[in-house]
Every structure is written in structure tokens, then in C-alpha cells.
Amino acid sequence: MPTTPFVLLAAFFASKGSPAFASWLEGHPSFGPAIRDWRRNRVIPAKAKVLACSMMALSWGLLFFVGAAGMVLAISGVFLAGVASYLLTRPSY
Known part of the structure; x- marks a missing residue:
């Protein structure tokens, strides 16, 4: 799974529950600029976006090659495609 959506969610919830953690996250050298x-x-x-979509494709491909059930492939594929389409429709710099 890509990290970007989880970092954004962590920043959102941290800002509601722990101002100190939110401040730390925003000041973090890796996560801060994205937030x-x-x-x-x-x-x-x-x-x-490229990294997230590549990792999602790799994750789904790994599920496929290890022989995951068709239902698992379908559900995870729909979920991953939804996340990828959301990421790709957001503007870049």
C-alpha cells in the first residue's frame, strides 16, 4: 500500500488529537513537505504518485503470482484502482 494517503490521514487525525504529534509530523524531513x-x-x-501507483501494481501482481483467490484479487484490485484514480486526479506541482 502507498504511504501518502496514510501520512495524510495521520496528519489529519493528529491535528485533532495531539497538537504535539501534528507539529512533529509537519516538521519531519520526509513527511512534512507532503503534508x-x-x-x-x-x-x-x-x-x-508514481511511487504509490507502482507499489500498488507490484502488490497486486504479487497477490496474483502467489495464487490468491479470485475474490481477493477482485476486491483488492477494485480498492487499489480506486486509490490510484484518486491519487492521479489530484493536481501535482
């Missing part, structure tokens, strides 16, 4: 860009302009960097 600030999302809050200011609702943008996701193109590099993050």
Missing part, C-alpha cells in the same frame, strides 16, 4: 503541500494547495507530488 504542508496537501494542506496549502491540495497537491500530491508526481514522484509520490
Whole structure:
């Protein structure tokens, strides 16, 4: 699974429950820029989109090659395609 949506969710919920944790997350060298860009302009960097979509495709491919059940492939495929389409429809810089 891609990290970007989870980092954004963590930032959202942290800002509601723990201002100290939210501040730490925003100041983090890896996560901070993505969170600030999302809050200011609702943008996701193109590099993050490519990485997220690649990892989702790799994850689904791994499920396929290990012989996961058809229902698992279908449900995970729909979910991953939904997340990918959301990411790809958000603006980049």
C-alpha cells in the first residue's frame, strides 16, 4: 500500500488529537513537505504518485503470482484502482 494517503490521514487525525504529534509530523524531513503541500494547495507530488501507483501494481501482481483467490484479487484490485484514480486526479506541482 502507498504511504501518502496514510501520512495524510495521520496528519489529519493528529491535528485533532495531539497538537504535539501534528507539529512533529509537519516538521519531519520526509513527511512534512507532503503534508504542508496537501494542506496549502491540495497537491500530491508526481514522484509520490508514481511511487504509490507502482507499489500498488507490484502488490497486486504479487497477490496474483502467489495464487490468491479470485475474490481477493477482485476486491483488492477494485480498492487499489480506486486509490490510484484518486491519487492521479489530484493536481501535482
